[in-house]
Amino acid sequence: MRRATLLVQVGVLARRSVVRTLRQPAMVVPSLVFPLMLLSINASGLDSATKLPGFPTDSYFQFALAIPFVQGALFSANSAGTNVASDIESGFLNRLALTPLRRLALMVGQLAGILALGLIQAVTFVLIGVAFGDGIAAGVDGAVVIVVLSLVISLAFGCIGAFVALRSGSGEAVQGVFPLFFAALFLSSMALPRDLIETDWFRTVATWNPVSYMLEAIRSLVIEGWDGEALALGFACAGGLALIAMLAASAALRTRLVRT
Amino acid sequence: MSGGFWSVARAVAWRNIHSFFTNPAIVVPSLLFPMFFFTAFAGGLSRVDQVPGFDYQSGYTTFVYGFVLLQASTFGGIFTGFSVARDFESGFSRRLLLAARNHGGIVGGYWLAALTRAIFTVSVITTVALIAGLDVNGNAIDLVGLYSLAVVVNAAAMLFGTGIAMRLRTMQAGPLMQVPAFLLLFLAPVWVPFDLLTGWVKGAASFNPITLVLEAGRGFLAGDPTKVLPAFGVALLIAAVTAMWARGGLRSAERAA
Amino acid sequence: MSEAAIEATELVREFKKGPRAVDGIDLRVEAGEVYGFLGPNGAGKSTTVHMLTTLLPPTSGTARVGGHDIVREGPDVRAVIGAALQEAALDPFLTGAEHLRLQTALHGIRGDDAKRRSRDLLARVGLTQAADRKVGGYSGGMKRRLDLALALVHEPRILFLDEPTTGLDPQSRSALWDEVQRLASDSGVTVFLTTQYLEEADVLADRIGIIDHGRIVAEGTPEALKAEISRPTLEIIPAEHGELERTRDVLARFGEQATSSPKGAAVRLSQGEAQLADVVRALDAEDIHVHHLQLHAPTLDDVFLEKTGRSLEGAAEEEKAEATEEVAAA
Numbered sequence: 001m002r003r004a005t006l007l008v009q010v011g012v013l014a015r016r017s018v019v020r021t022l023r024q025p026a027m028v029v030p031s032l033v034f035p036l037m038l039l040s041i042n043a044s045g046l047d048s049a050t051k052l053p054g055f056p057t058d059s060y061f062q063f064a065l066a067i068p069f070v071q072g073a074l075f076s077a078n079s080a081g082t083n084v085a086s087d088i089e090s091g092f093l094n095r096l097a098l099t100p101l102r103r104l105a106l107m108v109g110q111l112a113g114i115l116a117l118g119l120i121q122a123v124t125f126v127l128i129g130v131a132f133g134d135g136i137a138a139g140v141d142g143a144v145v146i147v148v149l150s151l152v153i154s155l156a157f158g159c160i161g162a163f164v165a166l167r168s169g170s171g172e173a174v175q176g177v178f179p180l181f182f183a184a185l186f187l188s189s190m191a192l193p194r195d196l197i198e199t200d201w202f203r204t205v206a207t208w209n210p211v212s213y214m215l216e217a218i219r220s221l222v223i224e225g226w227d228g229e230a231l232a233l234g235f236a237c238a239g240g241l242a243l244i245a246m247l248a249a250s251a252a253l254r255t256r257l258v259r260t
Numbered sequence: 261m262s263g264g265f266w267s268v269a270r271a272v273a274w275r276n277i278h279s280f281f282t283n284p285a286i287v288v289p290s291l292l293f294p295m296f297f298f299t300a301f302a303g304g305l306s307r308v309d310q311v312p313g314f315d316y317q318s319g320y321t322t323f324v325y326g327f328v329l330l331q332a333s334t335f336g337g338i339f340t341g342f343s344v345a346r347d348f349e350s351g352f353s354r355r356l357l358l359a360a361r362n363h364g365g366i367v368g369g370y371w372l373a374a375l376t377r378a379i380f381t382v383s384v385i386t387t388v389a390l391i392a393g394l395d396v397n398g399n400a401i402d403l404v405g406l407y408s409l410a411v412v413v414n415a416a417a418m419l420f421g422t423g424i425a426m427r428l429r430t431m432q433a434g435p436l437m438q439v440p441a442f443l444l445l446f447l448a449p450v451w452v453p454f455d456l457l458t459g460w461v462k463g464a465a466s467f468n469p470i471t472l473v474l475e476a477g478r479g480f481l482a483g484d485p486t487k488v489l490p491a492f493g494v495a496l497l498i499a500a501v502t503a504m505w506a507r508g509g510l511r512s513a514e515r516a517a
Numbered sequence: 518m519s520e521a522a523i524e525a526t527e528l529v530r531e532f533k534k535g536p537r538a539v540d541g542i543d544l545r546v547e548a549g550e551v552y553g554f555l556g557p558n559g560a561g562k563s564t565t566v567h568m569l570t571t572l573l574p575p576t577s578g579t580a581r582v583g584g585h586d587i588v589r590e591g592p593d594v595r596a597v598i599g600a601a602l603q604e605a606a607l608d609p610f611l612t613g614a615e616h617l618r619l620q621t622a623l624h625g626i627r628g629d630d631a632k633r634r635s636r637d638l639l640a641r642v643g644l645t646q647a648a649d650r651k652v653g654g655y656s657g658g659m660k661r662r663l664d665l666a667l668a669l670v671h672e673p674r675i676l677f678l679d680e681p682t683t684g685l686d687p688q689s690r691s692a693l694w695d696e697v698q699r700l701a702s703d704s705g706v707t708v709f710l711t712t713q714y715l716e717e718a719d720v721l722a723d724r725i726g727i728i729d730h731g732r733i734v735a736e737g738t739p740e741a742l743k744a745e746i747s748r749p750t751l752e753i754i755p756a757e758h759g760e761l762e763r764t765r766d767v768l769a770r771f772g773e774q775a776t777s778s779p780k781g782a783a784v785r786l787s788q789g790e791a792q793l794a795d796v797v798r799a800l801d802a803e804d805i806h807v808h809h810l811q812l813h814a815p816t817l818d819d820v821f822l823e824k825t826g827r828s829l830e831g832a833a834e835e836e837k838a839e840a841t842e843e844v845a846a847a
Binding site for chain 2: 042172196
């Protein structure tokens with residue numbers, strides 16, 4: 001029995017995942033345009049908030065620049081979930097199951113599409129930040145760290161999307177979960193620093209919400225420079241969520257790809 | 261269904277309203293999104309009312325509520341436009357056009373449905389806002405003014421969406437309905453009063469008719485009516501223009517049926 | 518006796534909260550044979566195929582495909598089978614050529630061998646010109662042909678085709694039939710074909726298994742099965758349309774009503790061709806003038822009716838609702 005090596009399998013599935021993602025402008029373009037549009041509107045609309053005592057910067061654009069990175073990741077979740085659901089609904093997953101495919105290769109291959117989109121988003125947002133803002137305080141190295149963190153965040157949410165798709169087998173379920181992701185973004189330190197959130201319950205929710213730390217890590221690199229604690233918390237939350245989501249998606253794939 | 265305007269409108273409205281209330285996939289998002297906005301921004305941005313120059317007396321919760329009310333009214337109308345598009349895509353609208361003697365009643369029916377959906381959504385959101393500390397200083401007349409303005413906005417949005425749906429007759433027209441509505445809503449003093457806006461958004465808001473509507477609405481809530489006539493004037497003008505737009509859409513759909 | 522290509526013993530598949538989709542199937546398909554699995558929607562055809570292709574473990578029973586046990590030797594089974602399942606199972610954003618590249622790579626076929634194999638398969642299924650177009654733009658027939666090509670990439674000895682021509686136009690269907698016949702006769706591939714189309718089973722299959730409610734109710738060559746039923750169908754088109762009802766009443770005296778064209782009435786003659794003269798005399802006695810009369814030999818639908826008490830076409834509607842429940846239960 002002939003069987004491709006794991007590396008070859010990962011390679012071809014990764015290529016497929018990247019190609020099919022990039023061939024769907026209806027998925028790629030909104031994930032870039034929508035966050036940038038909101039950034040532009042909010043940076044101008046909420047700039048007066050920088051006059052609040054204790055606001056960390058005098059440019060709301062610099063403060064809000066972290067948001068598109070997380071918003072983009074939410075679109076990645078939708079894209080990954082929709083692609084996986086489409087494979088299940090069309091029977092393509094069964095086709096793959098009939099080949100000597102290793103489950104690990106399928107998982108890693110799917111992730112490649114998520115990471116490709118995440119990379120395009122991250123680089124775009126960094127360049128916009130540099131072009132229209134006051135640059136990245138942590139410099140070029142900081143920009144690279146932002147891209148890396150952004151990829152980890154994309155991975156986390158992408159795996160959540162894939163998990164939902166694998167469990168439900170349905171694109172509609174993925175769409176149904178999408179608003180919950182936005183809730184997670186809204187109920188964070190997205191719009192104001194946590195210490196300036198006046199409403200107690202909101203501040204508590206934002207403090208427990210891992211998305212707050214992801215935003216704050218990116219924000220620290222943009223506004224302040226190198227803040228070890230913020231970076232550690234951001235990477236820990238993103239990385240932890242990514243690990244849990246990958247394990248969950250992997251378990252769901254084991255159930256979905258039931259072969260003897 | 262061969263009767264006049266109102267009997268056709270009632271029949272179309274009933275079907276749409278029934279479909280709305282029996283389908284969680286439609287009801288839930290239409291409630292969730294405005295509530296998210298309200299909760300996130302009234303809760304997360306409440307300190308913004310301490311920015312120097314923030315002069316809205318009724319507090320930030322009420323300030324945000326004014327926007328959320330406008331948003332719910334607008335998207336209540338737009339989502340009815342989605343229903344119209346769905347009906348065309350499924351072929352149901354062709355049956356409507358053949359069966360109904362008075363085609364204007366079809367649009368009238370969708371308008372009644374949009375209004376009913378908006379009343380439901382606004383009621384729920386208002387209840388949540390009151391629990392969250394909404395401070396309404398306006399009197400009964402102010403409130404009549406506020407919700408009348410919301411009704412006009414809802415009708416205008418619905419007519420706009422319907423005009424697009426009837427011309428394109430496909431669910432893929434959704435973004436064409438949503439994006440203009442979104443831009444009109446957000447290129448306005450959403451988070452802070454007009455005077456505290458800066459940059460290009462301030463320029464856009466100064467030309468945006470929705471700015472007048474939003475400020476009038478907030479004035480009603482604060483018991484300090486402001487720019488009432490211009491706000492109603494502009495809202496009614498938009499409604500009249502979109503009514504003609506919808507009428508043109510209806511003619512287009514009739515030709516294609 | 519040499520080892521069969523496919524052999525199943527008491528194969529059962531139960532789903533939660535539902536009836537048994539497959540209720541104890543025994544079958545044996547010899548190497549090089551085209552075996553037709555005929556039955557209405559929801560009869561258990563696809564479930565059987567999913568088990569035999571290792572995509573679904575059986576609840577009980579055993580089966581060997583290509584000499585390997587479907588439960589204990591799944592990878593070995595998959596190495597020797599190809600399958601084109603009920604859905605065309607294609608990625609609309611990839612081209613035909615990209616699909617083949619993916620499939621060959623996953624099967625460990627590389628370099629020039631992969632290119633040659635892809636080229637040959639595309640030519641074989643008539644998709645060379647369309648190879649670089651995205652599959653989303655393919656017609657239904659083209660998708661089915663690509664599906665077949667992908668199933669043949671690793672030159673399997675056994676091919677499973679699950680309702681391969683459902684939804685295709687007559688020309689595409691005919692082309693696919695030709696390819697299946699060529700595979701079996703020229704390449705000696707064993708073909709296990711499920712279908713709900715009587716004609717397809719009749720034309721393609723060396724032997725047919727008729728399945729209903731998860732059990733095989735009849736098995737044999739098409740000729741042998743039809744010969745068991747010596748009841749032909751007689752169709753009468755009366756000269757005047759107004760006489761149709763009375764024609765039906767007369768025919769009802771000679772057997773069960775059968776499917777007919779809209780202008781006619783048909784009956785399965787309970788005692789065979791010998792009743793023909795009696796029918797004509799009865800129509801004459803009622804002063805019914807006959808425009809057209811035709812005697813049809815027994816069909817597989819007659820076989821199905823004999824074995825199950827229902828017509829295959831009538832059973833299709835009835836089974837639809839049950840099939841929906843089974844899928845939901847799975």
